[in-house]
Amino acid sequence: MAHNQPSVVAPYFRDIDQQREANTLGMWVFLATEVMFFGGLFMAYTVYFFNYPDAFHEGSRELNLILASINTFVLLTSSLTMALAVRSAQTDNRKWLIIFLIATIVLGLVFLGLKGVEYGEKFQHHLVPGPHFEWDGSFFYEVQLFFGLYFATTGLHALHMIIGVGVLTYFVFKAFRGHFTSVSYDPVEMVGLYWHFVDIAWVFIFPLYYLIDRTIQ
Amino acid sequence: MTVSSPPVKLEKPPQNYLNWAFGIKSWLLTTDHKRIAILYLITVTLFFALGGLAASLVRFELITPQGDLMSADNYNKSFTLHGMLMVFFFLIPGIPAVMGNFLIPLMIGAKDLAFPRLNLASWYVFMVGGLFTMTVIVVGGVDTGWTFYTPYSSTYSNGAVILAALGIFAAGFASIFTAINFVVTIHKMRAPGLTWFRLPLFVWAHYATSIIILLGTPVLAITILMVGIERMFKIGIFDPALGGDPLLFQHLFWFYSHPAVYIMVLPSMGVISELITAFTRRRIFGYKAIALSSLAIALLGFLVWGHHMFVSGQSVYAGLVFSAITFMVAIPSAIKVFNWTATLFKGTISFTTPMLYALGFIGLFTIGGLTGLFLGAAAVDVHVTDTYFVVAHFHYVMVGATIMAYMGAIHFWWPKITGKLYNEGWGISSAIIIFVGFNLTFMPQFIMGYLGMPRRYYAYPDEFQIYHIASSAGAAILAFGYVLPLFYLLYSLFFGPKAGDNPWNAKGLEWTTASPPPHENFEETPIVTEEAYAYPVPQKAEVTSGA
Numbered sequence: 001m002a003h004n005q006p007s008v009v010a011p012y013f014r015d016i017d018q019q020r021e022a023n024t025l026g027m028w029v030f031l032a033t034e035v036m037f038f039g040g041l042f043m044a045y046t047v048y049f050f051n052y053p054d055a056f057h058e059g060s061r062e063l064n065l066i067l068a069s070i071n072t073f074v075l076l077t078s079s080l081t082m083a084l085a086v087r088s089a090q091t092d093n094r095k096w097l098i099i100f101l102i103a104t105i106v107l108g109l110v111f112l113g114l115k116g117v118e119y120g121e122k123f124q125h126h127l128v129p130g131p132h133f134e135w136d137g138s139f140f141y142e143v144q145l146f147f148g149l150y151f152a153t154t155g156l157h158a159l160h161m162i163i164g165v166g167v168l169t170y171f172v173f174k175a176f177r178g179h180f181t182s183v184s185y186d187p188v189e190m191v192g193l194y195w196h197f198v199d200i201a202w203v204f205i206f207p208l209y210y211l212i213d214r215t216i217q
Numbered sequence: 218m219t220v221s222s223p224p225v226k227l228e229k230p231p232q233n234y235l236n237w238a239f240g241i242k243s244w245l246l247t248t249d250h251k252r253i254a255i256l257y258l259i260t261v262t263l264f265f266a267l268g269g270l271a272a273s274l275v276r277f278e279l280i281t282p283q284g285d286l287m288s289a290d291n292y293n294k295s296f297t298l299h300g301m302l303m304v305f306f307f308l309i310p311g312i313p314a315v316m317g318n319f320l321i322p323l324m325i326g327a328k329d330l331a332f333p334r335l336n337l338a339s340w341y342v343f344m345v346g347g348l349f350t351m352t353v354i355v356v357g358g359v360d361t362g363w364t365f366y367t368p369y370s371s372t373y374s375n376g377a378v379i380l381a382a383l384g385i386f387a388a389g390f391a392s393i394f395t396a397i398n399f400v401v402t403i404h405k406m407r408a409p410g411l412t413w414f415r416l417p418l419f420v421w422a423h424y425a426t427s428i429i430i431l432l433g434t435p436v437l438a439i440t441i442l443m444v445g446i447e448r449m450f451k452i453g454i455f456d457p458a459l460g461g462d463p464l465l466f467q468h469l470f471w472f473y474s475h476p477a478v479y480i481m482v483l484p485s486m487g488v489i490s491e492l493i494t495a496f497t498r499r500r501i502f503g504y505k506a507i508a509l510s511s512l513a514i515a516l517l518g519f520l521v522w523g524h525h526m527f528v529s530g531q532s533v534y535a536g537l538v539f540s541a542i543t544f545m546v547a548i549p550s551a552i553k554v555f556n557w558t559a560t561l562f563k564g565t566i567s568f569t570t571p572m573l574y575a576l577g578f579i580g581l582f583t584i585g586g587l588t589g590l591f592l593g594a595a596a597v598d599v600h601v602t603d604t605y606f607v608v609a610h611f612h613y614v615m616v617g618a619t620i621m622a623y624m625g626a627i628h629f630w631w632p633k634i635t636g637k638l639y640n641e642g643w644g645i646s647s648a649i650i651i652f653v654g655f656n657l658t659f660m661p662q663f664i665m666g667y668l669g670m671p672r673r674y675y676a677y678p679d680e681f682q683i684y685h686i687a688s689s690a691g692a693a694i695l696a697f698g699y700v701l702p703l704f705y706l707l708y709s710l711f712f713g714p715k716a717g718d719n720p721w722n723a724k725g726l727e728w729t730t731a732s733p734p735p736h737e738n739f740e741e742t743p744i745v746t747e748e749a750y751a752y753p754v755p756q757k758a759e760v761t762s763g764a
Contacts, residue, residue, distance in 0.1 A: 011328065012327065012328035012329035012330075012331075012333065012406075013406075014742070018405060018406065021405050022331040022332075022401050022402075022404075022405045022406065025400070025401045025404055025405060026331060026332060026397055026398075026401045029397050029400050029401065029431060030397055032431060032432070033393055033397075033431050033432075033434070033435045034435070035435075036431075036432055036433075036434075036435035036436050037435035037436070037438060037439050038439070039435070039436065039439075040435070040436045040438075040439030040440055040443070040469055041439055041443075043465075043468075043469065044443065044454060044465060044469075047462060047465050048460075048462070051462070052460070129450055129451070129452040130450045130451055130452070131451070141453060141459045141460035142460045144452060144453070144459070144460070145452065145453060145454065145459070145460050145461065148446070148450070148452030148453075148454060149454070152442075152443065152446055156442075
């Protein structure tokens with residue numbers, strides 16, 4: 001299906017520039033709300049970290065640093081492929097657009113898979129808050145709180161990843177049909193912004209949960 | 218496929234957004250901001266009626282000192298339902314999602330909002346939220362109060378807290394969608410020549426409101442989510458017994474819910490600026506001051522949440538700072554009131570229905586705002602915390618200001634929305650009835666609150682009965698005043714005379730197009746060459762200001 005010029009600009013916009021500016025501003029405004037959304041969890045983290053620093057250090061040591069480090073690398077790389085996908089759309093390079101979109105999806109899925117492995121470990125070690133939570137050391141409730149926040153934050157992050165992967169998959173199909181051209185690449189750029197946001201959120205989550213106490217014992 | 222949009226080619230009435238397409242589907246799947254505004258108008262009115270019903274249960278119970286009409290539990294559920302419905306399903310979406318949705322594109326000369334499908338999604342998400350809340354009523358209600366304080370809400374309450382939380386979560390996202398649309402539309406879709414300082418103040422007010430919604434609502438969403446997580450998985454995020462901090466909940470909650478007061482009142486201030494200028498036939502006094510004071514309120518409004526927590530155990534020094542900033546918010550609010558009053562000065566005032574609502578607004582908002590200063594003073598607040606003084610104060614702001622403006626807006630733009638004129642005599646009487654009923658309801662609450670009547674109690678000492686009876690009687694008058702417009706407005710819809718494009722002879726782009734407006738809003742994109750409210754300067758004023 002060839003891209004038909006008239007349908008690129010919605011009827012309520014004056015021209016394509018107005019449409020593109022509106023889309024871009026809309027996405028940035030949405031990301032601002034996302035920052036505030038995650039901000040609540042970071043606020044709770046900050047308060048309890050200052051209230052219970054020892055418990056948070058002990059909890060942090062139970063997290064799998066190696067898997068999380070690999071995941072950080074995977075996610076940062078996926079941001080690169082995402083950026084390259086946007087570039088390919090802008091330059092009308094459909095083949096590479098599809099390749100980079102798929103690469104981003106695959107990296108996203110790798111991240112989610114490793115995250116799943118990590119969650120599985122926590123289940124096995126009875127570190128999931130709730131009736132089956134077990135903790136031999138001191139600070140039973142405080143460490144449970146740490147893991148509660150850990151699951152809430154990384155879970156919310158993973159949910160954002162899943163939504164991102166879903167949208168990207170849909171976009172692969174649209175890219176196959178030639179929906180994205182150097183004129184109508186906005187949607188790819190918008191999902192790119194979203195993907196980078198999710199990436200940056202992880203850049204904050206990673207040190208706060210995994211790296212707060214890694215001095216050699 | 219059902220029967221949808223049959224091509225009716227009568228050609229008799231000119232094409233407008235109402236006869237542009239027919240059938241249920243053309244309404245439920247519309248992306249026209251005007252039709253979505255109508256959808257919101259209908260649903261918001263329903264929620265208002267339900268919330269009002271809950272309020273009347275509360276007022277009935279309080280006629281006698283003993284708790285005889287209902288149990289304490291049911292009383293708790295009634296005022297919780299009243300608060301939840303009124304705050305999250307009427308006051309917050311009320312003016313923005315109905316009037317703002319309808320008017321902003323018209324006022325800035327655009328064909329639609331920037332994201333029409335997002336706009337429709339907003340209504341659906343709002344409906345989902347409403348559905349959750351309706352389910353709450355069916356499964357037995359929730360008794361936490363609209364504030365959902367922890368650890369009661371997260372651990373002890375056996376009401377449908379999670380369902381209620383989901384309802385508010387969804388309603389919050391609906392307002393986020395609307396706000397994204399407003400910000401982008403106001404930034405990017407203004408007609409040629411319509412610079413920022415030529416925008417109607419209604420648009421400025423909605424811009425400031427949108428910023429508050431965007432920065433505040435996500436915080437409420439995540440807070441509610443944490444309460445839900447705590448309730449489901451028994452993690453003590455806010456439960457002191459499990460290491461959590463209930464004060465953190467209050468901080469996060471009021472970080473949204475105090476600015477939410479400005480989400481409710483800023484759009485109504487925008488409405489008032491339009492009404493006052495139209496019915497005094499004057500340019501507004503201090504345009505820039507009013508425009509910028511909206512932004513100042515949005516900004517300062519985020520820094521005062523701690524004044525809800527003076528007795529909660531937060532640090533005294535934090536209390537002092539919050540108290541000081543609270544006094545500062547009074548400044549931009551006062552700037553507006555003074556400028557509206559100055560606009561009245563030597564104006565050609567006509568006392569139409571919308572104008573009566575506007576004047577009522579100024580009086581009631583002033584009382585609500587000034588009593589807010591009592592409460593902002595930490596020492597006085599300790600005395601009246603959780604009494605009817607607080608209840609009266611925020612009803613003066615939320616009902617006295619916001620609903621007065623909402624009613625004024627509905628009447629003012631009714632001819633534009635429907636193309637019909639309502640009966641002015643009925644309009645004026647209902648405005649007066651509402652004003653009288655409102656004051657009779659809430660003025661006694663100031664007194665009994667100051668005398669020590671606590672809020673949220675279903676039984677009380679005999680000495681307060683006289684005030685409660687006055688309040689309940691006022692509520693009955695108020696309810697009558699609210700029902701009245703339903704009849705004469707609906708009557709006008711079918712039998713009212715045609716309004717014409719500009720029945721009030723008012724300025725503003727929305728009055729330059731047909732009533733009801735065509736689907737595309739304007740035949741061709743208008744070009745703006747003058748300031749907002751460019752009413753002719755009266756003769757005398759010209760002589761004095763001619764120098």
